[in-house]
Amino acid sequence: MLEINNLTIGYATAGGVVKAVNEVNFSVKPGQIVGLVGESGCGKSTALFSIMGLIKSPGKIVGGEIIYNGQNLANNTAEQWRNIRGKEIAMIFQDPMTTLNPAYKVGNQIREVLQTHRVIEPKKKGWLQRFNLKQQEKERVLTLMREVGISAPEQRYESYPHEFSGGMQQRILIAMGLACNPSLLLADEPTTALDVTIQAQILDLLKRINKEHGTSMIIVTHDLGMAAEFCHEVAVMYAGQIVERGPTDLIIENPKHPYTQGLLKSIPHITNTRQKIEPIPGTVIDLTKLGNECAFMARCPHAGAACHKHISMTQINEEHQVRCALYERGSEASGLQQAAGHL
Numbered sequence: 001m002l003e004i005n006n007l008t009i010g011y012a013t014a015g016g017v018v019k020a021v022n023e024v025n026f027s028v029k030p031g032q033i034v035g036l037v038g039e040s041g042c043g044k045s046t047a048l049f050s051i052m053g054l055i056k057s058p059g060k061i062v063g064g065e066i067i068y069n070g071q072n073l074a075n076n077t078a079e080q081w082r083n084i085r086g087k088e089i090a091m092i093f094q095d096p097m098t099t100l101n102p103a104y105k106v107g108n109q110i111r112e113v114l115q116t117h118r119v120i121e122p123k124k125k126g127w128l129q130r131f132n133l134k135q136q137e138k139e140r141v142l143t144l145m146r147e148v149g150i151s152a153p154e155q156r157y158e159s160y161p162h163e164f165s166g167g168m169q170q171r172i173l174i175a176m177g178l179a180c181n182p183s184l185l186l187a188d189e190p191t192t193a194l195d196v197t198i199q200a201q202i203l204d205l206l207k208r209i210n211k212e213h214g215t216s217m218i219i220v221t222h223d224l225g226m227a228a229e230f231c232h233e234v235a236v237m238y239a240g241q242i243v244e245r246g247p248t249d250l251i252i253e254n255p256k257h258p259y260t261q262g263l264l265k266s267i268p269h270i271t272n273t274r275q276k277i278e279p280i281p282g283t284v285i286d287l288t289k290l291g292n293e294c295a296f297m298a299r300c301p302h303a304g305a306a307c308h309k310h311i312s313m314t315q316i317n318e319e320h321q322v323r324c325a326l327y328e329r330g331s332e333a334s335g336l337q338q339a340a341g342h343l
């Protein structure tokens with residue numbers, strides 16, 4: 001349903017074009033949940049925003065394709081984006097308080113999505129039809145509010161965003177996202193602004209929507225543990241590139257890239273009281289200083305001479321890919337690792 005091919009997004013700066021997303025490839029099948037995982041500044045949200053046509057100047061897509069149901073969205077006009085955005089592809093943003101309009105009742109905000117995309121069309125145009133249309137739209141909004149777990153929706157329809165808790169506001173955003181029954185739902189760190197218990201409820205709700213409606217999802221998160229619980233496939237991003245990609249179980253049980261291994265080692269386990277948390281040393285490389293070599297080199301415990309060149313994706317097996325010199329067939333680093341029994 002969605003194929004991202006060699007997607008590159010650049011930002012024009014005084015020092016030249018900085019590639020926030022660099023030759024990214026991944027796909028989403030119908031009903032699948034894909035996680036884009038990585039630290040802040042790795043390009044995961046930029047990649048997600050491009051699928052909604054929300055890259056703002058000075059950023060722009062400088063290469064690659066976003067193929068959605070056979071159509072390359074990268075070439076869309078503003079009009080074409082308006083027809084797709086919110087209707088076929090919807091998005092849930094990170095902070096509901098800044099996404100919802102504080103001056104409008106939540107019921108009207110959900111209804112506006114239905115009106116924008118003319119989800120319910122009157123057969124005739126008289127005053128009675130307009131009245132009936134309003135009633136039908138309100139019924140649909142109440143159904144959506146019930147579906148996302150808002151109790152007493154008839155009363156809450158008239159409430160303003162500040163009268164809801166953070167978790168309930170996020171449910172309102174999810175209801176807005178579902179209003180047009182989209183086939184693809186994008187979620188940018190949808191639980192980051194919420195308490196841990198509320199996070200679990202929101203993830204359960206998204207899982208239920210995926211199961212009951214077959215809605216495909218892309219979820220952006222910095223939390224590999226959360227992605228492990230929630231996603232069918234994971235793409236780990238670092239400095240604008242996907243460094244490892246595959247089914248979630250494979251990535252969690254047998255991570256290949258040193259960055260993925262580092263992310264997993266830095267997750268605390270509640271049952272293991274003696275576990276030593278090992279943070280990844282250093283910070284994400286400044287993208288303006290990115291050269292041809294592996295972007296993770298300054299932080300990698302296995303960095304060597306073979307890493308001073310462009311590293312391509314290597315197919316570990318049919319489903320699992322990694323971008324690391326250790327796994328490139330016949331490379332010097334690969335030979336060293338095989339001799340040491342790492343592969």
Ligand code: SF4
Nearest residue numbers: 294297300307324325
């Ligand atoms: S290519 Fe080299 S520096 Fe980069 S992750 Fe692999 S071993 Fe580490």
